Amino acid sequence: MDSLFGDDFDEPGPPRTPFDTPALPVRELREHPLAPADHAAWPATLAPIRQVLRDGLELGPITVLTGDNGAGKSTLVEALAGAFGLNPEGGGTGAMHATRRTESPLVEHLQLVRGAGAPRSGFFLRAETMHSLFTYYEEIGVGGMMHERSHGESFLALVEERSRIRGLWLLDEPESALSLSGCLALLALLQGIADAGSQIVLSTHSPVLAALPDADLYELGEWGLRRAGYDDLDLVRTWRSFLEAPERFLRHPG
Template sequence: MLHLRIAAAPAPMKLSNLPIRRVTEHALHCAPRDQWPQTLPPVLQLLDEGMDFGPATILVGENGSGKSTLVEAIAMSYGLSPEGGSTGAQHSTRVTESGLEHHLQLLRNIGASRRGYFLRAETMHSFYTYLEENPSMRQVEPDFHTMSHGESFLELIIDKFREGGLWVLDEPESALSFSGSLALVGILKDLLAAGGSQVIMSTHSPLLASLPGANIYEVGPRGLRRSQWDDLDLVSNWRSFMNMPGRYLRHL
């Protein structure tokens, strides 16, 4: 008797509602490897290997390591304003972008939200003026200039980060106290739990780097290195300082 074996049907691919699935080098606009910022190891690694993105991705590293350059380029490739805002923002003071965004290709998930917002602490003052001069057609903008730096930053996030979308933050701890940083982690945690939202953040803050469920990458001379929160140099350095500040201060 002939026995036929019927192969099981492959499991259907699980669709994601996250805005970005992967970032690679643009096939038609390859970046020259001998020019900045491609000479930075993390940038070169992203171009050579690509990078997958989950619900939350956090980049930590020293000043000049390339983390803000990567965050800015991804935000711009998505269509967000480099000095802050959504895809419709036209705020610009002085052009300082690296140009890396022209060499990146974002692989988006089908049917995912195309909303998004980019916030960077260093441009917030002028960005508030831009919002005052270009109010939303749907609502009255809060008077951000009358608030403290941290209060206005959190109020803007509460005001804009409402639905599914890509939320990009560049060193937001510059505007926030300890309690403000905790509040931001709570806001982002709730956004991720609701589904459809994706967070990409660069930070020097061990508190912000502790965002639950985030994939953390140390950015530096070795490129992009996936790490656990407890293993971050950032965390161990702060722990050492808090335990024995005199050991550091006497060498200044």
């Protein structure tokens, strides 16, 4: 899915040497100068989205987005996927499956700044459309009979099988399919994908996945979008508080 006036451009930089860090598939998200969004209409009414449109968002090799439901994490990741040319329902660059269109119009107003010479391939995994993605891959003969395994097993097998893809990896709340041990397994797979040179953008409610090494952590909320250390994330502090004394969070009758 492309923006109205072209989704991106390659920003020139100084000549690279063999010792330079590989160029990132996406260096920055910006509001498209030729297709500005209506900041009084959803999703620009969400403070984090409005902030990205107003100020842009630079992306490093690994970016993790956290925040409550409705903060704008999935909206941002989905729009990034569409602007990059990935199927908004998940899969690789050439995935063609579709069920019901629910994407926000944000993709039409984004411009991507890409690293010169960076890969243009990628992969997008989102929890809410995994069933349809598994069905699509079974229909085209990829990955075996994915529905015959548990959701989590199929999810991890798909990530492992696709880990050879070099480029932009987007994951939207992947913990929905996974147990704690599954999250730890995914963490190891993602670290290997990042070490092999891919860029990762991940939205999550999981303190396990938020611990992805060397990630830039962002917290989304009514304040907008802000950088945070791991121990300062509301997500981490709330989970720690619950595990220390679950009874404080539970209501008992009578």
